[in-house]
Amino acid sequence: xxxxxxxxxxxxxxxxxxxxxxxxxxxxDIDASIDTAVKESYEVKSAGISVKxxxxxxxxxxxxASSYADQLDEGGDNLDKxxxxxxxxxxxxxxxxxxxxxxxxxxxxxxxxxQVKLSAYTQxxxxxxxxxxxxxxxxxFQNAGDNYKALQLxxxxxxxxxxxxxxxxxxxxxxxxNLNRAERQYNIAVMKINKILGRNIYTKYxxxxxxKLTESPYIRSYDDYVGDALKNRAEIANAAENINLRKxxxxxxxxxxPSKYDGMNQMGQYELNQxxxxxxxxxxxxxxxxxxxYNDLRNKSKMLDSKKDTFAxxxxxxxxxxxxxxxxxxxKMDFDxxxxxxxxxxxxxxxxxxxxxxxxxxxxxxxxxxxxxSKIK
Numbered sequence: 001x002x003x004x005x006x007x008x009x010x011x012x013x014x015x016x017x018x019x020x021x022x023x024x025x026x027x028x029d030i031d032a033s034i035d036t037a038v039k040e041s042y043e044v045k046s047a048g049i050s051v052k053x054x055x056x057x058x059x060x061x062x063x064x065a066s067s068y069a070d071q072l073d074e075g076g077d078n079l080d081k082x083x084x085x086x087x088x089x090x091x092x093x094x095x096x097x098x099x100x101x102x103x104x105x106x107x108x109x110x111x112x113x114x115q116v117k118l119s120a121y122t123q124x125x126x127x128x129x130x131x132x133x134x135x136x137x138x139x140x141f142q143n144a145g146d147n148y149k150a151l152q153l154x155x156x157x158x159x160x161x162x163x164x165x166x167x168x169x170x171x172x173x174x175x176x177x178n179l180n181r182a183e184r185q186y187n188i189a190v191m192k193i194n195k196i197l198g199r200n201i202y203t204k205y206x207x208x209x210x211x212k213l214t215e216s217p218y219i220r221s222y223d224d225y226v227g228d229a230l231k232n233r234a235e236i237a238n239a240a241e242n243i244n245l246r247k248x249x250x251x252x253x254x255x256x257x258p259s260k261y262d263g264m265n266q267m268g269q270y271e272l273n274q275x276x277x278x279x280x281x282x283x284x285x286x287x288x289x290x291x292x293x294y295n296d297l298r299n300k301s302k303m304l305d306s307k308k309d310t311f312a313x314x315x316x317x318x319x320x321x322x323x324x325x326x327x328x329x330x331x332k333m334d335f336d337x338x339x340x341x342x343x344x345x346x347x348x349x350x351x352x353x354x355x356x357x358x359x360x361x362x363x364x365x366x367x368x369x370x371x372x373x374s375k376i377k
Contacts, residue, residue, distance in 0.1 A: 025204030030124045030212070033197050034117055040198040041116045043373055047109035054101035061094035085256045085264065092252050100245045107234035107369065107376065114371035116196070121361055123193045125212055125354040130182070130189040132347040137175070137182040139343055143336040144168070144175040150333070213353035217301050217360060222294050228367040229290050230283055235375055239279035246275040278377075286366075293366055297359040304356065307349045314338075314345035 038044055068090035075083065148168040154160035191201040230236055246268075253268035260269065321338035324330045365371040 025206050027207040027209055028193075028205040029209040030120065031210060034120050037120055037197045038113045038116050041112060043112035043115060044109055047105050047112050047373075050105040051102055051109065054098050054105055058095055058098035058102065061098050065091045065095060081256050082264075085253065088252050088256065089249070093249055096245055096248055100241055103241050104238050104376065107238055108373060111234050111370045111376055112373050114365050114369065115373055118361065118365055118371045120193070120196050121212060122358060123189070123196055124208075125358055127186075127189040127193050128208060128211055128354060129347075129351045130186040131208065132350060134179070134182045134186050136340070136343050136347055137179040139340055141172075141175040141179045143333070143340060144172040146336070147333050148172040211350070211354075212357045213350055214357040214360060215353060217297065217304075217356050219294075219297060219301060222291070225294055225363060225367050226287055226290050229286050232368050233282075233286055233366075234369045235282045235286065235377070236279070237369075238377065239275070239282050243272070243275045243279060246272040290363070290366060293359070293363040297356070297363055300352070300356045300359055304352065307352045311342075311345040311349045314342045318342040 068087045072079070072084065072087045072091070075087075079087070148165075148171070151160045151165045151168045155162065155165050190203070190205065194201045194203050250268035250272045253264055257264040259265055318338045318341070321330060321335045325332065325335040362371075370376075
């Protein structure tokens with residue numbers, strides 16, 4: 001009966017994930033917390049400031065345009081082509097360029113929001129993995145302590161040698177060190193997530209409300225992902241809008257210098273061609289990026305069944321050990337060893353499922369407006 005109780009208790013510890021006692025604190029709901037983190041993000045705020053500055057530049061450019069228009073009217077036909085072009089560009093270009101900046105920085109703000117989300121989710125899954133590691137190391141530490149105490153008793157009864165006790169002692173202190181290291185890593189992970197979320201880095205959590213893992217990922221075709229990315233990415237939208245801007249500025253030049261052999265005309269055409277080349281380069285870069293993310297997700301998904309099989313085998317071995325332990329065939333130490341093996345396999349599976357979830361998030365964000373502010377030009 002006593003062994004049955006121990007067996008049941010071990011199962012509860014394994015599957016309830018409640019083995020270690022974490023520092024008391026609040027509940028962390030990562031999805032709800034990210035909304036606040038986005039609003040408080042430096043990158044998001046910076047993009048918002050840039051939009052306002054661009055709007056001010058547009059308003060000022062519109063005011064300045066009237067002065068250039070007056071000069072153009074006053075000069076009339078007496079103005080040479082170069083002066084007339086300068087005045088025309090003063091009227092048309094600054095407002096158009098400011099409007100482009102408003103558009104670009106607005107997109108940058110949306111990308112910055114995704115960048116915060118990706119950073120938070122990446123660190124949160126690392127935090128979940130770290131918490132699982134602490135639970136596993138705590139289980140190993142408890143087992144080592146039980147074994148050490150048992151051998152000390154056996155030594156007194158003449159059923160164990162001093163060498164056996166010494167080895168158990170070494171293992172006990174080794175597991176203690178491993179547990180301390182895992183707890184430090186967990187605390188560091190908590191500090192990192194707090195920094196991303198804009199909280200006091202010493203905030204503690206006793207509940208991590210949501211796990212982020214994928215048990216059976218849905219993967220669309222590669223062409224679907226690339227098609228979405230080339231349609232939605234901020235780099236593409238900005239590059240296309242830049243082409244429109246350069247075409248507009250080229251049309252201003254052509255109004256004064258219509259010949260494609262004229263130097264001013266050629267300069268305008270060069271700027272337009274450069275903008276078109278930039279769009280083509282962005283399309284190539286994005287396609288390469290999506291290819292890498294897509295292959296990463298597919299490769300991870302192919303390995304998922306192997307991880308599930310490993311866990312299923314560990315579960316069968318654990319169940320079989322439980323039967324043997326209750327029948328008195330194996331020792332508690334042997335049974336506890338199988339429980340540790342099961343917890344390790346469970347951690348490995350969950351960590352891999354989190355990796356797949358993150359791979360999906362990265363691919364989905366990359367197929368939307370994007371998640372890397374550094375790529376916005």
